[in-house]
Amino acid sequence: MRHLLTASMPRDEAIGLLDLAEDMHQIQDRELKKLPALRGRTVVNLFFEDSTRTRSSFEIAGKWLSADVINVSGKGSSVSKGESLRDTGLTIAAMGVDGVVVRSGASGAPALLADWIGRPVVNAGDGTHEHPTQALLDAFALRRRIHGGAARGKALDGVRVAIVGDIAHSRVARSNALLLPALGAEVTLVGPPPLLPPAAADGSRLGVRAEPSLDRVIDERPDALMLLRVQLERQAGKVAPSAAEYITGWSLTDERLARLGDAHLLHPGPMNRGLELSSRAADSDRSAILEQVTAGVSVRMAVLYSLLASDHPSAELGGAR
Amino acid sequence: MTQRAGARTVLGPDEIGRALTRIAHEILEANHGADDLVLLGIPTRGVHLAQRLADRLADITGIGFADRVGALDVTMHRDDLRGRPTRAPQPTRVPAAGVDDRVVVLVDDVLYSGRTIRAALDALADLGRPRVVRLAALVDRGHRELPIRADFVGKNLPSARSEHVRILLDEVDGADAVTIEDGAA
Amino acid sequence: MTTLLTGAAVLGGEPRDLAIEGDALVDPSAIDRDRAEVIDASGLIALPGLVDLHAHLRQPGGEQAETVASGVRAAAAGGFTCVFAMANTNPVADTPAVVEQVHRLGLEAGLATVRPIGAVTVGLAGERLADMTMLARSAARVTVFSDDGHCVHDAELMRRALEHAAALDAVVAQHAQDPALTRGAVMHEGPLSAELGLGGWPSVAEASIVARDAMLAELAGARLHVCHVSTAETVEVVRAAKARGVRITAEVAPHHLLLTEDLVRSYDARFKVNPPLRTDADVRALREALADGTIDIVATDHAPHAPEAKLTAFADAAFGMVGLETALSVVQMAMVETGLMDWAGVARAMSTTPAAIGREPGYDAPLEVGASAHVVLVDPAARAVVEERHLRGRSANSPYLGRELPGRVLHVWHAGRRTLADGRIVTEEVGR
Numbered sequence: 001m002r003h004l005l006t007a008s009m010p011r012d013e014a015i016g017l018l019d020l021a022e023d024m025h026q027i028q029d030r031e032l033k034k035l036p037a038l039r040g041r042t043v044v045n046l047f048f049e050d051s052t053r054t055r056s057s058f059e060i061a062g063k064w065l066s067a068d069v070i071n072v073s074g075k076g077s078s079v080s081k082g083e084s085l086r087d088t089g090l091t092i093a094a095m096g097v098d099g100v101v102v103r104s105g106a107s108g109a110p111a112l113l114a115d116w117i118g119r120p121v122v123n124a125g126d127g128t129h130e131h132p133t134q135a136l137l138d139a140f141a142l143r144r145r146i147h148g149g150a151a152r153g154k155a156l157d158g159v160r161v162a163i164v165g166d167i168a169h170s171r172v173a174r175s176n177a178l179l180l181p182a183l184g185a186e187v188t189l190v191g192p193p194p195l196l197p198p199a200a201a202d203g204s205r206l207g208v209r210a211e212p213s214l215d216r217v218i219d220e221r222p223d224a225l226m227l228l229r230v231q232l233e234r235q236a237g238k239v240a241p242s243a244a245e246y247i248t249g250w251s252l253t254d255e256r257l258a259r260l261g262d263a264h265l266l267h268p269g270p271m272n273r274g275l276e277l278s279s280r281a282a283d284s285d286r287s288a289i290l291e292q293v294t295a296g297v298s299v300r301m302a303v304l305y306s307l308l309a310s311d312h313p314s315a316e317l318g319g320a321r
Numbered sequence: 322m323t324q325r326a327g328a329r330t331v332l333g334p335d336e337i338g339r340a341l342t343r344i345a346h347e348i349l350e351a352n353h354g355a356d357d358l359v360l361l362g363i364p365t366r367g368v369h370l371a372q373r374l375a376d377r378l379a380d381i382t383g384i385g386f387a388d389r390v391g392a393l394d395v396t397m398h399r400d401d402l403r404g405r406p407t408r409a410p411q412p413t414r415v416p417a418a419g420v421d422d423r424v425v426v427l428v429d430d431v432l433y434s435g436r437t438i439r440a441a442l443d444a445l446a447d448l449g450r451p452r453v454v455r456l457a458a459l460v461d462r463g464h465r466e467l468p469i470r471a472d473f474v475g476k477n478l479p480s481a482r483s484e485h486v487r488i489l490l491d492e493v494d495g496a497d498a499v500t501i502e503d504g505a506a
Numbered sequence: 507m508t509t510l511l512t513g514a515a516v517l518g519g520e521p522r523d524l525a526i527e528g529d530a531l532v533d534p535s536a537i538d539r540d541r542a543e544v545i546d547a548s549g550l551i552a553l554p555g556l557v558d559l560h561a562h563l564r565q566p567g568g569e570q571a572e573t574v575a576s577g578v579r580a581a582a583a584g585g586f587t588c589v590f591a592m593a594n595t596n597p598v599a600d601t602p603a604v605v606e607q608v609h610r611l612g613l614e615a616g617l618a619t620v621r622p623i624g625a626v627t628v629g630l631a632g633e634r635l636a637d638m639t640m641l642a643r644s645a646a647r648v649t650v651f652s653d654d655g656h657c658v659h660d661a662e663l664m665r666r667a668l669e670h671a672a673a674l675d676a677v678v679a680q681h682a683q684d685p686a687l688t689r690g691a692v693m694h695e696g697p698l699s700a701e702l703g704l705g706g707w708p709s710v711a712e713a714s715i716v717a718r719d720a721m722l723a724e725l726a727g728a729r730l731h732v733c734h735v736s737t738a739e740t741v742e743v744v745r746a747a748k749a750r751g752v753r754i755t756a757e758v759a760p761h762h763l764l765l766t767e768d769l770v771r772s773y774d775a776r777f778k779v780n781p782p783l784r785t786d787a788d789v790r791a792l793r794e795a796l797a798d799g800t801i802d803i804v805a806t807d808h809a810p811h812a813p814e815a816k817l818t819a820f821a822d823a824a825f826g827m828v829g830l831e832t833a834l835s836v837v838q839m840a841m842v843e844t845g846l847m848d849w850a851g852v853a854r855a856m857s858t859t860p861a862a863i864g865r866e867p868g869y870d871a872p873l874e875v876g877a878s879a880h881v882v883l884v885d886p887a888a889r890a891v892v893e894e895r896h897l898r899g900r901s902a903n904s905p906y907l908g909r910e911l912p913g914r915v916l917h918v919w920h921a922g923r924r925t926l927a928d929g930r931i932v933t934e935e936v937g938r
């Protein structure tokens with residue numbers, strides 16, 4: 001059984017998926033955006049947590065591959081009425097679905113479902129753990145920015161990427177910190193000290209560089225800046241700074257944008273203009289934010305195709321489980 | 322060079338070259354000239370054959386064919402995806418002018434069951450609406466499973482199902498040859 | 507009725523005979539051998555009945571996970587003859603009525619002595635002291651007080667609880683966990699929790715509470731017991747407090763002697779426990795501390811849960827693992843087979859000392875003539891993969907399922923009555 005549970009994967013496999021996404025990307029320019037590869041397959045989007053963007057992106061990806069896509073919301077369903085995660089998974093598997101896309105507020109929920117239900121599982125974001133398709137689409141958009149039309153087969157060797165925001169609670173940061181270095185990029189995590197991974201995390205697989213000062217990182221002229229969505233209200237008062245303090249230290253303001261040079265700007269969305277970055281930054285030609293959205297569909301088509309097209313897939317997608 | 326021991330060569334480099342030249346002439350004849358012609362090769366070897374045909378057509382007509390040749394991947398349209406290991410698709414490249422109202426010649430190395438061509442016709446339909454679609458194959462080995470035939474054939478090569486027909490091309494394999502070997506080997 | 511055990515390695519020493527008559531051990535040379543039931547104990551280790559100072563028997567209120575009756579079956583299967591039942595039941599054991607109910611259920615169940623633990627604060631809410639004196643003077647004669655599952659975090663409350671305990675010759679058993687440092691914590695805090703995206707439980711949240719409590723115990727002149735020490739930092743704090751003369755004792759749970767946080771990689775909630783599984787370095791420190799006496803005892807923290815409480819996402823699952831049936835095997839593996847402890851040491855850490863801390867009589871002269879006949883015979887050479895059928899309690903949330911453990915408890919006598927024979931529970935009805 002093949003699953004996509006983590007963005008931690010060998011370089012070759014990551015490049016292969018990005019190349020496949022390039023093939024899928026081609027059809028976005030067509031009038032008829034439909035491939036028959038998953039005809040007769042049924043994919044369930046099992047979302048225990050609301051996310052219209054991610055769910056829609058998977059839904060379009062599935063439909064463009066001709067799969068039947070069914071959305072099951074965890075909210076308000078039996079799931080929130082105390083049915084165990086395992087029962088929910090087994091119920092859905094019993095309906096004869098071919099693959100399950102899972103979004104959950106609980107870290108590890110997709111991994112457990114993968115063990116329990118005997119169907120390919122795609123992690124569409126789990127708690128504060130990972131969001132592998134987001135990292136793949138970030139890498140895809142960045143690779144296109146850097147290599148243009150000749151991106152196929154290429155990695156991100158030597159590309160310096162700074163990820164800015166609430167690193168400690170971000171599944172996007174975590175997946176990118178696993179995937180981008182596998183592609184040869186140098187990643188720096190930037191944020192207020194309480195929102196950086198605990199000091200104890202040095203030496204983990206997330207052992208990339210952490211740096212509290214955005215200004216110092218900007219002075220190093222990174223090739224790309226990824227600004228994470230900040231939800232200050234979540235940790236209000238305890239570990240998060242005030243909005244004013246955040247803007248002072250970690251927002252991509254017009255002044256910082258001017259100093260940044262020609263770095264590419266990424267944001268997983270939805271953006272808080274004025275908080276994570278200024279409107280000028282968001283709308284500048286350095287911004288790859290809309291390209292990321294388009295890339296999301298292509299990358300998710302590539303993932304669904306890899307996991308579901310064949311009944312005899314050869315290897316695990318993604319490295320360690 | 323990857324020709325295997327035990328394989329018999331049925332076409333050598335010269336014969337392959339002559340067959341392609343003949344096909345190029347036949348294409349022009351059937352089309353009454355080069356107008357609206359587009360060549361789409363089916364990966365992997367069909368793409369190289371399409372390029373060779375385009376070079377010949379350019380030589381014969383004196384017209385540039387660089388923007389009239391492309392590649393048409395059929396992976397996504399195959400009807401055997403479930404039963405085989407995951408296939409990686411190859412790029413599709415369509416000439417900038419597109420395929421609408423063109424005379425599209427699909428180019429493949431071997432015509433066998435016809436299923437690849439069926440998939441190619443589906444893939445082509447997703448790209449647009451050609452005026453005419455024709456099929457050129459270097460080798461036709463028979464055993465059709467669908468009502469499909471080639472308009473231009475390099476060589477008819479009756480073969481048993483158990484035999485393996487292999488097309489080797491310089492661009493991919495380091496030399497040109499068509500070989501046949503016993504499947505039991 | 508006389509039972510003669512021949513050739514047992516008593517406390518792991520030279521083989522000799524033991525004789526049980528009535529509820530006491532008697533001189534084997536003075537019995538009528540022809541009328542005695544003889545059990546060949548050659549190759550077996552004889553230990554005193556084990557005493558668990560920390561078990562959750564779940565009754566009242568949690569009967570779908572465990573009852574007193576099912577809990578003592580698990581206890582007997584594991585070689586325990588006395589179990590202290592934690593107070594976090596529903597209703598909480600904060601009134602004489604509840605502790606007396608648990609006490610009575612224990613008498614009805616037989617198989618082992620059940621000693622109810624009283625709550626420190628009403629409803630374990632950490633706001634108001636329970637009537638500790640009334641609990642101590644009840645028929646259940648409570649000698650151990652604990653809010654286990656919750657930390658008595660308010661320093662003033664903890665100080666007053668210790669003062670009461672000192673007057674009652676009781677002990678306060680603290681679940682040391684600073685709640686502010688462990689919000690949302692479900693596993694050890696470190697590189698792995700950062701990688702897995704699970705809330706981290708930092709070691710300092712345990713050690714800092716133990717340090718404070720040691721100072722409060724010294725101030726109150728009271729006995730403090732530290733539940734389930736899980737970190738190397740806490741070991742250092744306990745060691746320093748003992749050196750200073752504080753009346754502090756400490757326990758370690760079997761799982762903290764053997765298992766590490768790496769198991770959490772699977773997100774399998776069987777490995778979710780509080781305090782959490784920690785690092786290899788912590789396991790080593792805990793083993794050494796148990797060997798050198800810094801940690802006094804092993805207590806199971808047996809925490810049964812119904813399956814649905816564990817068949818869910820790690821963060822949503824219940825904390826705790828069952829441990830009564832496997833405790834001795836784990837200690838054999840972690841301490842005896844590593845050469846850190848001999849069987850006499852095991853008897854001290856799992857019987858004599860926990861009984862002394864809990865003021866349970868009958869365990870101060872293990873296996874000596876005249877002592878209460880709490881006897882366990884263990885086959886140390888047996889090895890088996892733990893399966894659900896080995897678990898005799900009502901729940902199967904064991905972290906050892908599928909893992910091979912050494913040693914097998916074969917026979918148990920509780921006050922002279924056979925409770926386990928050839929590994930099978932002896933279910934005859936007992937009188938009051």
Ligand SMILES: [Zn+2]
Nearest residue numbers: 654655681733
């Ligand atoms: Zn506890």
